[in-house]
Amino acid sequence: MGAGTSIVTNMRISRASLVLVFLLTALPATTSSAQIQAPPINGECIEIAKGYKCFYGPFKYSDVDQDGDLIFSGFVRPPDASGYITSMRAALEDADGGFVPRHAVHLHHAVWLNTRKPDMTCDNFIAPDLLPYLPDRFFATGKERTKIELPDGYGYHWDNKKIDGYPFLAPTWYMNTHLHWMHGDEPEEVYIRLNLGFTHDDEADGVTDVRPVWFDVDNCSDSEFDVPGPKDPGNNYKRTWDWTMPEGGRFVTLGGHLHDGGRRLKLFNRTTKEMVYVSRAKYGSKNPADSGWDLRKMSAYSADPGIDVAAGDVLRLTAVYDHSRAWKGVMGIMIGALVVEE
Secondary structure (H helix, E strand, O other), rough: OOOOOOOOOOOOOHHHHHHHHHHHOOOOOOOOOOOOOOOOEEEEEEEOOEEEEEEEEEEHHHHHOOOOOOEEEEEEEOOOOOOEEEEEEEEEEEOOOOOOOOOOEEEEEEEEEEEEEEOHHHHHOOOOOOOOOEEEEEEEEEOOOOOOOOOOOEEEEEOOOOOOOOOEEEEEEEEEEEEEEOOOOOOOOOEEEEEEEEHHHOOOOOOOOEEEEEEOOOOOOOOEEOOOOOOOOEEEEEEEEEOOOOOOOEEEEEEOOOOOEEEEEEEEOOOOOOEEEEEEEEEEEOOOOOOOOOEEEEEEEEEEEEEEOOOOOOOEEEOOOOOOOOOEEOEEEEEEEEEEEO
């Protein structure tokens, strides 16, 4: 990777950017490339053994705001073939391919959206009279950089074929990320590396497709909230969100995303009175406060045949945070891979 053109855009997943996504995908087939130009696409995906390495950037210190923050929202390059994504993990690299540690540049979050499919849990983020759907939020990560790995025989299908009648529109993903430079201008620029396990369509006999399910205590918004404080040490702050399953099936993978100060994410089936999964935060020491609440990892679930849910079940996501102090701009998100029952 070499230095490249800076590609910073505006805040988070804005309505304006998503309007562009769907205006491009909902244009009449008679529209020609002379009438509209395809949007710029950032990054590249390089095929490796058993998958792809995708690189997005560069994100440059020279573009940060006065607080050291840089936020990007835009189209990014997916793999150049159709097939099933079987695992996902993200990290930060410098221009020479070296690992960027957490204490140098903080990966607040990064989320990837598949513009070819609608999101399952958010159908009202954009006014229905403007856009048909929000793109499918299929992977997200943050400081914890937890790997999501599906059990053998399962994958999330990506269709790289161009849409009939729209030859000027390349198949794309959409990415939103927030980076924070912790200690000045080192490194001067970073890239987000996304490692994908991938099985091509012609090698995918017997692979079962999964449906991403995005659980979020601040769903259909910017996913952020504040924990007021301080309270007595040992107390917890909880934020919840309920969602009714439109389809039944089984979760074969579940993983959570919290920020520093987070303790756990609980997904509970209120209909059956059973816990679906608890994703726990792991810190640099047994007592998180001793490590300065330096989040290192989130636990994840991956198993076959998975955890059963039925259409109509009400699932409650609870984000649990430390309440000994205030925490600003935190998140509580869990992503599940659902095998929809036939």
